[in-house]
Amino acid sequence: xxxxxxxxxxxxxxxxxxxxxxxxxxxxxxxxxxxxxxxxxxxxxxxxxxxxxxxxxxxxxxxxxxxxxxxxxxxxxxxxxxxxxxxxxxxxxxxxxxxxxxxxxxxxxxx
Amino acid sequence: xxxxxxxxxxxxxxxxxxxxxxxxxxxxxxxxxxxxxxxxxxxxxxxxxxxxxxxxxxxxxxxxxxxxxxxxxxxxxxxxxxxxxxxxxxxxxxxxxxxxxxxxxxxxxxxxxxx
Numbered sequence: 001x002x003x004x005x006x007x008x009x010x011x012x013x014x015x016x017x018x019x020x021x022x023x024x025x026x027x028x029x030x031x032x033x034x035x036x037x038x039x040x041x042x043x044x045x046x047x048x049x050x051x052x053x054x055x056x057x058x059x060x061x062x063x064x065x066x067x068x069x070x071x072x073x074x075x076x077x078x079x080x081x082x083x084x085x086x087x088x089x090x091x092x093x094x095x096x097x098x099x100x101x102x103x104x105x106x107x108x109x110x111x
Numbered sequence: 112x113x114x115x116x117x118x119x120x121x122x123x124x125x126x127x128x129x130x131x132x133x134x135x136x137x138x139x140x141x142x143x144x145x146x147x148x149x150x151x152x153x154x155x156x157x158x159x160x161x162x163x164x165x166x167x168x169x170x171x172x173x174x175x176x177x178x179x180x181x182x183x184x185x186x187x188x189x190x191x192x193x194x195x196x197x198x199x200x201x202x203x204x205x206x207x208x209x210x211x212x213x214x215x216x217x218x219x220x221x222x223x224x225x226x
Contacts, residue, residue, distance in 0.1 A: 034214065041200075042219070042220075043219050098167045
């Protein structure tokens with residue numbers, strides 16, 4: 001079975017901390033990778049796509065290691081508003097639209 | 112900023128009844144999706160829809176489920192005879208393109224409760 005695995009956490013960190021989340025995926029044919037965040041009882045919201053070369057968006061940095069089938073998300077200078085569940089999302093193969101979600105990693109940022 | 116909308120926000124139904132969940136995707140998007148999330152579990156893909164037909168569906172999407180785009184704006188999910196285990200949050204999503212980098216944008220969801 002093709003799976004997306006994440007450390008469930010929870011991660012409890014103080015404001016200003018740097019925190020990293022990891023994700024592994026089992027299907028080597030996967031082509032598209034994303035990080036979404038989900039607040040309690042809300043919809044997943046796209047945080048960022050993950051590109052082969054790695055990419056950064058403000059305080060957020062995503063990395064992809066295809067050889068190890070591993071994706072990471074780094075959050076620097078964490079804010080209270082970063083508290084959420086972070087979902088690793090992978091498509092099964094190029095041209096397919098069905099996305100596989102990890103179970104999510106819960107982050108709580110405390111004052 | 113354009114967004115996906117869904118109605119109703121909460122639907123309560125009796126087991127065995129039919130329900131229709133409605134979605135209005137982002138207006139220039141071409142690909143539409145339904146996902147579900149049982150409370151406390153991961154988001155699960157149900158079906159994708161493009162050019163007025165289903166392009167992929169999961170093993171969850173059995174004969175009890177159907178999708179339709181009845182007009183130029185709405186996208187619906189019908190569950191013919193609801194079961195207790197259909198209780199979940201149902202999310203509609205849409206994307207502008209397919210293939211690599213096709214970001215999907217989600218609606219706020221419909222919470223379905225089957226009694």
